[in-house]
Amino acid sequence: MKRYLALQSCSLKLTGLWLMLGTHWLVPGILVFIAGGALVIVHMLLPRAQGLCDVVTGFHADGKAVWLTIDDGPDPEDTPKILDLLEASRARATFFLIGSRARRHPELVRRILERGHSVGSHTETHPLWNFWLAGPGRVRRELGDSVKALKQAGAEVRYFRSPVGIKSLFLKGCLREFGLRCVAWTIRSGDGFSGNRQAVVGRVLRQVRPGAIILMHEGPHVAGPVRVKALADVLEALAGRGYRCVLPSPDTFLYGSGRLPSRRADQPDPGDEAVIPVGPANIAEQRIAPAQGEVQPGIAGDN
Numbered sequence: 001m002k003r004y005l006a007l008q009s010c011s012l013k014l015t016g017l018w019l020m021l022g023t024h025w026l027v028p029g030i031l032v033f034i035a036g037g038a039l040v041i042v043h044m045l046l047p048r049a050q051g052l053c054d055v056v057t058g059f060h061a062d063g064k065a066v067w068l069t070i071d072d073g074p075d076p077e078d079t080p081k082i083l084d085l086l087e088a089s090r091a092r093a094t095f096f097l098i099g100s101r102a103r104r105h106p107e108l109v110r111r112i113l114e115r116g117h118s119v120g121s122h123t124e125t126h127p128l129w130n131f132w133l134a135g136p137g138r139v140r141r142e143l144g145d146s147v148k149a150l151k152q153a154g155a156e157v158r159y160f161r162s163p164v165g166i167k168s169l170f171l172k173g174c175l176r177e178f179g180l181r182c183v184a185w186t187i188r189s190g191d192g193f194s195g196n197r198q199a200v201v202g203r204v205l206r207q208v209r210p211g212a213i214i215l216m217h218e219g220p221h222v223a224g225p226v227r228v229k230a231l232a233d234v235l236e237a238l239a240g241r242g243y244r245c246v247l248p249s250p251d252t253f254l255y256g257s258g259r260l261p262s263r264r265a266d267q268p269d270p271g272d273e274a275v276i277p278v279g280p281a282n283i284a285e286q287r288i289a290p291a292q293g294e295v296q297p298g299i300a301g302d303n
């Protein structure tokens with residue numbers, strides 16, 4: 001937890017106690033005391049909140065570029081199809097992988113890396129409902145075991161994403177221990193809970209802007225009509241708008257909310273000719289880029 005959040009929480013609790021005991025304002029005191037705890041819980045539950053650790057929520061984009069992220073793999077059925085789709089669209093993505101699945105399918109992790117994408121940790125067991133309650137030992141195991149599984153498959157692991165973005169009180173120290181950055185998203189596509197492909201694509205297109213992080217999923221928990229197919233539609237729609245899917249450099253990362261350019265940047269402008277869209281013309285650049293290649297600001301078309 002960051003110091004400012006701890007101070008705010010403690011201040012509220014002490015004020016609540018003072019109101020209850022010092023002035024006998026029992027009900028206001030109880031409410032203020034509870035607010036001190038609720039403030040911390042809000043920072044745990046809100047994926048983009050920064051009170052528990054630094055959370056990447058976007059990046060400074062060079063032109064119309066977005067960061068596509070795909071959670072919950074690897075999946076023997078979906079991952080190979082997704083890799084083919086990404087290659088056909090000349091797109092790069094980061095796969096946030098579950099350690100236990102990566103351990104079962106290390107060959108899929110290697111294929112992801114060989115195709116020029118990157119991987120991040122999405123915990124070892126994907127504790128959806130109780131990660132926010134996990135103690136320091138559990139958090140350390142979730143991160144450490146998953147990082148170990150990915151490294152054994154040959155990955156360099158620099159990013160972490162919490163299950164559904166819910167953070168633990170002890171996350172900050174564990175991130176530092178394993179050299180990870182916590183990454184949230186700008187756009188939740190909704191493919192994890194929607195069975196409607198058009199709705200998923202519409203949700204992405206309504207919110208897309210340069211520097212956005214797009215959250216998508218793979219695996220059997222994704223509804224049949226949406227599974228993989230929505231990603232194909234999203235890639236096509238992004239290409240149609242001239243967006244590139246890139247792996248941004250950490251020095252372009254943005255933390256917090258409200259710092260991305262407005263969606264007016266999505267409108268055509270004279271600079272758009274200089275932006276290399278997702279398309280066949282970029283295949284040469286794609287293939288000569290390093291496997292873990294990151295976008296260097298100011299260099300268009302190297303992703």
Ligand SMILES: [Zn+2]
Pocket residue numbers: 071072122126162163164
């Ligand atoms: Zn997940």
